Amino acid sequence: MDKVIIQNLGKVFAGSTTAAALQGVNLSIADNEFVTLVGASGCGKSTLLRILAGLETHTSGNVLCDGKPVAGPGAERAMVFQHYSLYPWLTVIENIKFSRKLRANRGNLMSSDVEAASGRADALLNLIGLNKVAHAYPNQLSGGMQQRVAIARALMGRPQVLLMDEPFGALDAQTREVMHDLILHIHRVEKTTIVFVTHDVEEAIYLGQRVVLLQPRPGRIHSIYPVPLPPQREQDMKHTAPFRALRAEILARIRESAGVSTDLDMLGQLNATEV
Ligand SMILES: Nc1ncnc2c1ncn2[C@@H]1O[C@H](COP(=O)(O)OP(=O)(O)O)[C@@H](O)[C@H]1O
Numbered sequence: 001m002d003k004v005i006i007q008n009l010g011k012v013f014a015g016s017t018t019a020a021a022l023q024g025v026n027l028s029i030a031d032n033e034f035v036t037l038v039g040a041s042g043c044g045k046s047t048l049l050r051i052l053a054g055l056e057t058h059t060s061g062n063v064l065c066d067g068k069p070v071a072g073p074g075a076e077r078a079m080v081f082q083h084y085s086l087y088p089w090l091t092v093i094e095n096i097k098f099s100r101k102l103r104a105n106r107g108n109l110m111s112s113d114v115e116a117a118s119g120r121a122d123a124l125l126n127l128i129g130l131n132k133v134a135h136a137y138p139n140q141l142s143g144g145m146q147q148r149v150a151i152a153r154a155l156m157g158r159p160q161v162l163l164m165d166e167p168f169g170a171l172d173a174q175t176r177e178v179m180h181d182l183i184l185h186i187h188r189v190e191k192t193t194i195v196f197v198t199h200d201v202e203e204a205i206y207l208g209q210r211v212v213l214l215q216p217r218p219g220r221i222h223s224i225y226p227v228p229l230p231p232q233r234e235q236d237m238k239h240t241a242p243f244r245a246l247r248a249e250i251l252a253r254i255r256e257s258a259g260v261s262t263d264l265d266m267l268g269q270l271n272a273t274e275v
């Protein structure tokens with residue numbers, strides 16, 4: 001069954017004189033699927049994700065979640081950004097519980113709900129492997145640990161769809177690998193549908209069941225690639241022929257469609273394929 005349906009989606013920013021940020025985007029995402037979106041800078045990845053989150057309006061087409069039009073943020077859709085948006089004055093466990101707390105402050109929360117929330121927060125702390133630092137403050141944690149907390153907080157309300165915009169973009173390569181395996185584990189355990197934006201083609205292939213390649217000016221879907229790897233990913237798969245072939249294919253398409261890219265990270269990946 002489709003969890004998210006995007007039909008002929010378009011977005012023109014008010015006052016914009018350049019090409020549409022998104023035009024004619026069609027994509028259906030199955031329940032519990034892990035989809036990654038890649039493409040050069042400015043191809044509309046963040047705009048598409050923000051529209052799915054209900055943080056941005058679209059100017060044409062339809063976006064449905066569980067068959068219902070997305071008309072704003074909702075508890076069934078949670079977002080994780082590149083820059084950890086943790087509250088510095090709250091501890092790890094308080095940050096994870098924070099969204100629940102907001103609701104509690106609005107009243108009518110039973111003590112059984114509070115207990116359930118505590119149980120959920122503890123389970124998430126376990127899931128992200130940070131039990132030992134439950135009472136630490138964000139500035140005492142590494143970037144990778146902070147991002148784990150941001151993920152746990154997003155999961156607190158049991159969202160059905162997790163929207164991630166370059167969540168590991170600010171982390172070093174080694175930490176990123178650890179985070180990749182963590183998010184795959186979370187996807188299996190929590191059974192969420194994940195839409196993950198990145199400009200790192202290798203990351204997109206390693207995580208995704210399908211990789212959606214976007215192209216800019218106007219922002220639109222270039223191709224959709226099913227990833228020819230077993231569901232249970234392992235780091236070694238990055239060195240296999242199917243992985244390398246898909247990586248080369250996607251990078252070649254990006255090179256064609258983007259022309260001269262000004263995105264330095266993207267250029268780095270393109271150059272890496274030439275050696
Ligand atoms: N708030 C905004 N106002 C006007 N134009 C915007 C805004 N946000 C993004 N854009 C434009 O929309 C296009 C897509 O941007 P974005 O979704 O951020 O791309 P990506 O995340 O793929 O780099 C770009 O041309 C960008 O300049």
Ligand SMILES: [Mg+2]
Binds near residue numbers: 045046047
């Ligand atoms: Mg972006």
